[in-house]
Amino acid sequence: MTARITPLRLEAFEQLPKHARRCVYWEVDPLTVGDDRNLSDPEFEKEAWLSMVMLEWGSCGQLAVEYSTPVPDDETGDEPCLGYAFYAPPRSVPRASRFPTGPVSADAVLLTSLGVETGPGHEELSRALITGVVGDLVRRGVRALEAFGRSSVADELADMAEVPPDVQPVLETLGDCAMGTCVMPLDLLLDAGFVVVSHHTYFPRLRLELEQGLGWKAGVEAALERLLESAQLQQPVGAGAAANS
Template sequence: MSARISPLRLEAFEQLPKHARRCVFWEVDPSTLGGDDHLADPEFEKEAWLSMVMLEWGSCAQLAVRGGAEPGERTEATEVFHGESCLGYVFYAPPGAVPRARKFPTGPVSADAVLLTSIGLESPDDGDHVSRGLISAVVADLVRRGVRALEAFGRTALVADLCPESGVPDDLEQVIEVLGDCSAGQCIIAADLLIDMGFEVVAPHPYFPRLRLELEQGLGWKADVEAALERLLESARLQAPLGATTFA
């Protein structure tokens, strides 16, 4: 199944699946809610967070929709998808804009890295090539912006054993604190998936290791990134006014 991938714009917020629109696991600090694990309007909170990050930092999400382009092909950032089926999405941001990141025992995120927070796929059948296309789009975006690395907190299979009944270590209570219908088991990326994508563990942990992808080395993404950057440069040349000069 082919997918078109583009930076998410606020105009396309409704294109995201319901959980993605309502998930504020990473974006809201539960300790600020006074013990209440539910928000009156999580969609508003998520959209407000996206608006803030986009305004202050730039693109912080990629959206994959069903389309006729080649698998993983990125489209223009100005495109808004209407009535097209979402295949997947990915969110990323400076770690300072992600409150939950401060709760992890394997933190902090490195000063030269951007934090990958979540990947969502609507169909397991399309999982591998859509997830690779989404990560490739993130990598291409960050390389263009001069970012050196992408990091993420992963969850291991042992996370399933963490529950109040069996006892939770003190340093993990805030990591796994449920917020609405969001939980660590659902909203933290599986460490095995990250490793399959080329990430390497830089801070080991039995439950929540921190992993890193060195963008300057490519780590298997070099060809994808170069192709994506070439498309961006070609797009800039085509859109430049007559007589204008574009720079690589």
């Protein structure tokens, strides 16, 4: 899959897929909305959250857009969006405090959401988005990236007569947002190089050390460069990795 990873800017909000624009699972605490789980304007809530985080902290999203011709970093293109990733300081993510394996480490940024189009190359696209997040955070001097994972048995919670009390806050829905679609699969994070730092049957917390991530980032970027090259400009296998070593 040919894609270009670019930082999300607020003016590109409409490029996001519908679910990404409406999903406020991480950004709104269910306790603040009472019994009304159907927000009247979730897109407004999501855009307001992005605006707040960007103003107070900086870039908090990466987009994967269809690769055509290079677009300057200070311009917003209209290429189709193939995937997205959101991340922020844990203090800006209300749902983070409700996970049984919290809190997120004080020196880490939280990766909250990652979504890509299904189909050939979706695994490479997921890794490319995480690479974009890592690259941004390394430049900003962040020490680690953490995330909450959804284990393969977490889906069984929906059928349980009595849900364990420590996971009840994770399961509370907000409109179209629910644990099964808004918490990243554990295997995806493990495949990307994260390691479990707080074990849990359903929702472990994982961490990627960004000093270690520098080498991981270089290797993934080299692989992506090879994927994006045209047939006429193919370089020898391993050349990209050597250039980044």
